[in-house]
Amino acid sequence: xxxxxxxxxxxxxxxxxxxxxxxxxxxxxxxxxxxxxxxxxxxxxxxxxxxxxxxxxxxxxxxxxxxxxxxxxxxxxxxxxxxxxxxxxxxxxxxxxxxxxxxxxxxxxxxxxxxxxxxxxxxxxxxxxxxxxxxxxxxxxxxxxxxxxxxxxxxxxxxxxxxxxxxxxxxxxxxxxxxxxxxxxxxxxxxxxxxxxxxx
Numbered sequence: 001x002x003x004x005x006x007x008x009x010x011x012x013x014x015x016x017x018x019x020x021x022x023x024x025x026x027x028x029x030x031x032x033x034x035x036x037x038x039x040x041x042x043x044x045x046x047x048x049x050x051x052x053x054x055x056x057x058x059x060x061x062x063x064x065x066x067x068x069x070x071x072x073x074x075x076x077x078x079x080x081x082x083x084x085x086x087x088x089x090x091x092x093x094x095x096x097x098x099x100x101x102x103x104x105x106x107x108x109x110x111x112x113x114x115x116x117x118x119x120x121x122x123x124x125x126x127x128x129x130x131x132x133x134x135x136x137x138x139x140x141x142x143x144x145x146x147x148x149x150x151x152x153x154x155x156x157x158x159x160x161x162x163x164x165x166x167x168x169x170x171x172x173x174x175x176x177x178x179x180x181x182x183x184x185x186x187x188x189x190x191x192x193x194x195x196x197x198x199x200x
Contacts, residue, residue, distance in 0.1 A: 012075045016066035019058050020076060023083040026055050027090045034094040034150070042152060049150035055087055056143050081117050088113065091146045101149060105173055109142070112180040119187070134182055138175040145172035 033048035063080065066072045089110055095101035145168040153161045 010071045010073055012073050014066075014071045014073070014076075016062035016071050017073060017076045017079065019062040019065075020079045020083050023055050023058055023062075024079070024086055026051060027083075027086045030055065030087070031090040031094055034091070035097060039098040039100075042155065045150075045152050049147065049152070052087065052091055052150055053147050056084075056147070059084055078121075081120075085110075085113050085117060088142060088146065091150060095146075095149055101169070105169065108173065109176050112176050116180055116183055119184075134175065134179045138172070138179045141168070141172040141175050145169040 030048055030051045033044045033051065036044045039045060059080070062076075066076055092101065092106040092109060096103045096106045145165070148165050148168050
């Protein structure tokens with residue numbers, strides 16, 4: 001009986017990976033639009049916000065396509081979180097440069113995001129810590145908070161909208177720190193459970 005030929009691995013140049021790469025390439029364009037004329041160009045500010053929202057929304061699209069059509073690749077696993085961090089980082093740094101977001105908030109979020117990403121790749125290559133509900137909620141909270149901060153809604157609704165932005169960013173910050181600690185605790189638990197197995 002003939003042995004079935006194993007399916008060829010998906011090409012790195014597939015649609016989900018291309019979407020991810022485009023997201024990375026859009027980050028410097030978005031950053032320039034956000035900082036143009038020190039943020040005083042209202043039209044570019046709106047376009048920068050729209051570009052961020054569209055780019056961040058594609059994060060779920062490329063992953064869904066990859067899983068549905070079996071196009072998951074190692075390159076995609078590497079690039080996807082990098083694209084998210086670059087885009088989110090550009091937005092946070094831009095807002096801090098414009099003095100619309102305290103630098104300490106930007107630093108706390110970036111240290112958590114970059115630190116956990118590096119930790120995941122360096123220490124947990126042999127196993128996966130599944131994303132918690134809190135982690136998924138954190139991602140949504142960050143996306144909403146940053147989008148609200150980018151959109152110049154005070155031009156439409158007045159200065160009171162800054163209170164909404166502050167509340168949204170506070171929720172995102174608290175979830176960012178909490179889920180970072182939660183991830184490290186889960187990783188430590190996994191390491192403890194793996195040790196008896198490895199010593200058996």
